[in-house]
Amino acid sequence: MRRFSTYGVALATCGLILTACGTAADNDSDSGSDAAPECDPVQIEGDAKVSLAYDVGGRGDQSFNDSAYAGLQKAATEFGLTDTSEGEAGQDESEDVREERLRNFADTGHNVIVGVGFAYSEAVDTVAPDYPNVAFAVIDGFDPTEDDVNCNVAYLGFAENEGSYLVGAAAASQSETGTIGFVGGVNNTLIQKFEAGYTAGAEAVNPDIEVLTTYIEESDPAGFGDPAGGQAAAEGQYADGADIVFHAAGFSGTGVFDAAVAADKLAIGVDSDQFLTAGPEQAQHIITSMLKRVDTATYGFIQSVVDGEPDQGFTTFTLADDGVGYSTSGNFLTPETIATLEDYKQQIIDGDIEVPTAP
Known part of the structure; x- marks a missing residue:
């Protein structure tokens, strides 16, 4: 059922503090967060084989998903990637469905998997430990557990x-x-x-x-x-x-x-x-x-894998870096x-x- 929430706006400032794998996700140097555990680089076996798991709306949305696809295409061209795949979101987007989509990618040899959208956070958190040699990323992702770090996961956020x-x-x-x-x-x-x-x-x-x-x-x-x-x-x-x-x-x-x-x-x-x-x-x-710049984030993550040091933890793209x-x-x-x-x-x-x- 579609629901509409309409109301006037009043502003209040709040902080957003996200840390994992030793990487801070916001620009607040006074966050006072405890040091996060160090993570060894993920060891990707063979050439990068990239999969995109799309958010609701899928490719052709003229927005979020298409931007991620543009980043994949740029990476494929520049790095000579010959094995890429895409997974469209369906009508039933339960956690089980997302998990199955991610596992299918990994089981067919894809070692770089990008979940396009925060809705993949839970599924990636569940699946990633079973595939330690696969580099995962979640656009707009969050760590749902906040206590047990998956060192083969990168969360790519933005200062929207x-x-x-x-x-x-x-x-x-x-x-x-x-x-x-x-x-x-x-x-x-x-x-x-x-x-x-x-x-x-x-x-x-x-x-x-x-x-x-x-x-x-x-x-x-x-x-x-x-x-x-x-x-x-x-x-x-x-x-x-x-x-x-x-x-x-x-x-x-x-x-x-x-x-x-x-x-x-x-x-x-x-x-x-x-x-x-x-x-x-x-x-x-x-x-x-x-x-x-979801395209920039997607491309940059793939580049980090190609360079042998897959991104880990939280990264936030801001005005300062044209994110x-x-x-x-x-x-x-x-x-x-x-x-x-x-x-x-x-x-x-x-x-x-x-x-x-x-x-």
């Missing part, structure tokens, strides 16, 4: 709040109604990072801005594969006065774009530069996208808006602006 701050500032700078919207696929801590940054950036430009927020699902990952749900959520926000809507909803975002076309309003994409991947009619309504950002395709953002965003970007990198991670 930082990139979202910039597109929030862009939305507030170019909104004519003083009301903007945010549509999230699932109401969890990951997608709340997008919401928190978006609202903070908008309020930095216009303290009186109104931000309408809708989540397609409360907990079901199906919220990332529901274009009709995305369209309904955006339609409601446009009807309530929003003239720009930002989505963090994966394939559901195509529905947000359809709503923007129908209402003749504007939208903001996510993950990849969606002006370049959307249809021609939709593209004319996408003023920018919050770039989340997140914003797009300017289509020339919708005015020069004044871009100058504002670049100023905010530098302040975030310098630590002068601390972007909240939770609404």
Whole structure:
């Protein structure tokens, strides 16, 4: 059942502390975390044979999964990988199904396996100990146990709040109604990072801005594969006065774009530069996208395996290393808006602006 959660936004700053295998996952040097155990490099046998296990929405979502595929393709070309495979998510995405998908990859000789999306965290945690010579990675992953480290697992995360701050500032700078919207696929801590940054950036430009927020699902990952749900959520926000809507909803975002076309309003994409991947009619309504370089993370993980030292533990990609950002395709953002965003970007990198991670 599709569920919509809509409410006003109030911001509070909270810290996110993630550590494993001696690698810190946030930028807070005062986290006070205990030292994590050291991990020996995973010993990959033979050439790298890479598998991608896709998130809900699958390849062709013009967003999250497609970005991971782009990273795989770049790695395959540059490193001469001849044995790669992909696994599509299905209607039944239980933990057992994800575990079976991962085991099938490993049992058929694939020694580099990337779970695309946080939903693979539990399955990877269960499967990885049984395949110590396979390097696993989870995009947006987390360690569900937090006590028993799997040294052959890399968790690849992003400072989504930082990139979202910039597109929030862009939305507030170019909104004519003083009301903007945010549509999230699932109401969890990951997608709340997008919401928190978006609202903070908008309020930095216009303290009186109104931000309408809708989540397609409360907990079901199906919220990332529901274009009709995305369209309904955006339609409601446009009807309530929003003239720009930002989505963090994966394939559901195509529905947000359809709503923007129908209402003749504007939208903001996510993950990849969606002006370049959307249809021609939709593209004319996408003023920018919050770039989340899943392609860079996927490529970098594969490269670490090829180099003989597979990544382990937590890595976070930030504004400072171009792990997140914003797009300017289509020339919708005015020069004044871009100058504002670049100023905010530098302040975030310098630590002068601390972007909240939770609404």
